[in-house]
Amino acid sequence: MDQRLDQRLNDALNLLLEAERAGVIALDKLIAEVEQDELRNFLRGSRDMEQRNAEELEALIRDNGGAPSSKTGPFADKVAALGTIRERLALMSHGQEWAARKTEVALALAPESGAIHDYLTAMANRHRAEVEWGRAEVIRLMNAS
């Protein structure tokens, strides 16, 4: 594609890309610390989703004439700085909410139809679902042990 991606949209997509990368690192650390198998499997699923999002966002930016960032967001360090697994899980859930909001911000900057619009719509829905489901699941699993 020879058209350049709108700078504000490019930046909004890169913010998401950097955050998804940070999510992968944060989840990898958490997975190593969690002892319950079920909770670990749940977190692995989230981790794989974050990894996929990062790869797909990078391709989306590049394929639409943008410049994908190579950075990673500050989120993983914030999670790691917390003292307990429970606090880290709670911050992960807030992180998903933040990502859903920022995805909607990017969506508002995107053309009303096309690949970017469709991708961001699906990504916002995935994050909203993950927030709801994850919150319930984490509470259930933490109480089960």
Ligand SMILES: [Fe+2]
């Ligand atoms: Fe995410």
